[in-house]
Amino acid sequence: MSYAQTSFFSCLTAIRSCLFPDASRMSLLTHLLAVLFGMGSWVSINGLWVELPLIVPQIPEGWYLPSYLSVIIQMANVGPLFVTLMHRFRPGTLSETAVIYVIIALGTVATFLLGFFWKETVVFAGLHRSVALLVLTFFLAAVDCTSSVTFLPFMMRLKPQYLTTYYIGEGVSGLLPALVALVQGVGVVHCINSTQISNQTSNTSSSELQALYQPANFSVEVFFFFLSAMMLVCLVAFLLLNYHPAVARDQNKKWSEQKNMLDLYKSPKRRSRFGTGTYSVMEVVYIFVILAWVNALTNVVVPSVQSYSCLPYGNNAYHLSATMAAVSNPLACFIALFLPIRSLVLMGALTVFGSGVGAYIMWMAALSPCPLLVHDTWGAVIIVLAWVVFVLSLSYVKVMVGVILRDQGHSALVWCGAVVQLGSLLGAVTMFPLVSIFSLFSSGDPCNTKCP
Structure with missing residues (x-):
């Protein structure tokens, strides 16, 4: 081997040592499997949401479907509730x-x-209803909700580094369907001139832009088959995580973990009965309150008004904000892979900061169809950046909480998943009447925003 080649590989080794200080104990295969496993956590429900613009025109429920889906997804929390209660009492x-x-x-x-x-x-009570769609959606929601209290605890079997990789996969579960839907052409609109006769007597006319939605590049059926394939990939990844020999060395040694937990239990530093006792009762409450709050905001509250906050700035702003927000989630997890900070102060600061950005997004949604800077390019730039920063900061907080609770043991991760679902439930209960019943938000026209 030449000197140049030797120097090149030495540089690669040095870089690898800097980026992955525990590289000798970490398997790239295990990282990949953890990503694919995490991807299956919410890929089906996320995919269903991004496909709504193509589904809604072809079913009798129309745009009432999102409201039905919100209720169905919360009903599916019987799955994680059952698992959590069984874990607690049996x-x-x-x-x-x-x-x-x-x-x-x-x-x-x-x-x-x-x-x-x-x-x-199916005809039900004299009306046509999409019974198959609603029933199958319930099963999908039950699967995804239950993954919160099963997938995370399973990751306890692997070394701590792989939990962050799992969170990257969970972020990809939202990004991948969004990218496929983008290729499919979901909701892509072209604004064309439309001449309307305003006064036939005087033969005068006025011209305005009309939204013309572009036909999809492939069908809804193909999209659902793609989602099914992604779930199958998740299943294969889970099989390999359980049985592949290369993964075995990345698993925790149970006897040593139990010994460490026992040592911590005997330690005078023990301050509460939760997990290893590292945190006081108030600190545990603080962590779980932040977890519930962040998941309520990121999973339900702010996403439920995304179209109201972005469409007044134009269709491009809407699609760009949705895509960049989907990218921001796994990006935050990737950052946490190298900076797994456990500071409770930083967690609180990021939560306050992200919540403030979320409040700005909610404010713009409340002002729809005439938010601030609606006719200015900077308005579109700011709303896109707001979505990126909002998702990036609070996604990092979720990973921080996951890393902290992972150190507290298997039971802590079960409760982590339960609190995630509780936060989402509270967010849905809050936003459903505001959006669907009281109609407090008004949609903007992607082609004709008439504001002073």
């Missing part, structure tokens, strides 16, 4: 691995069946 009764196999297989089958039956209707 520990060891449920096989965590078996539950994961069942829910991933169920998600694979349900998305596959959606490809065939999503627009089939």
Whole structure:
């Protein structure tokens, strides 16, 4: 080997040592499998949401469907509730691995069946209803909600570094369907001139822009088959995480972990009965309150008004904000892979900062269809940046909480998943009446925003 080649590989080794100080104990294969496993956590429901512009025109529920989906997803929390209660009152009764196999297989089958039956209707109470779509959506929601209290605890079997990689995969579960929908052409609109006769007697006319939606590049059925394939990939990744020999060396040694936990239990530093006792009761409450608050904002509250906050600035601003926000989630997890900070002060500061940016987005949504700087390019730039910063900061907070709770043991991650779902539930209960019943937000026209 030449001197130049030797120097090159030495540089690569040095860079690898800087970026991955524990590289000798970390497997790239395990990282990849953790990403693919995490991707299956919410890919089906996220995919369903981004496909709504193509689904809604072809079903009798129309744009009432998003409201129905919100209710169905919250009803599906019976899954994580059951798992959490079993973990609390009958520990060891449920096989965590078996539950994961069942829910991933169920998600694979349900998305596959959606490809065939999503627009089939049944006459119920004299009206046509998309029963198959709603029932299969319930199963998908049950799968994804239950993943919060099963996937995370399973990651306890691997070394701590892989939990952050799992969160990257969870972020990809929102990014990948969004990118595929972008290729599909979902909701892409062209503004064309439309001449309207305003006064036939005087034969005068006025011209305005009319929204013309571009036909999709491939069908809804193909999109659902893609989602089913992604769930199948998640299943294969989970199989390999359990049985591949290369993953075995990345698993925690249970006897040493139990010994460390026992040492911590005997330590005078123990301050609460939660996990290892590292944190006081008030600190544990603080962590879980932040977890519930952040998930309420990022999963339900702010996303429910995304169209109201962005469409007045134009269709490009709307699609760019949705895409960049989807990219920001895994990006935050990737940053946390190198900076796994556990500071409770920083967690609180980022939460306040992200919540402030979220408040600005909500304010613009409340002002729709005439938000600030609606006719100015800077208005579109600011709203896109607001979405990026909002998702980036609060996604990092979620990873921080996950890293902290991972150190507290398996039970802490089960409760982590339960609180994530609780926060989402509270967000849905709050936003559903505001958006769907009281109609406090008004949509902007992507082509004709008439504001002073």
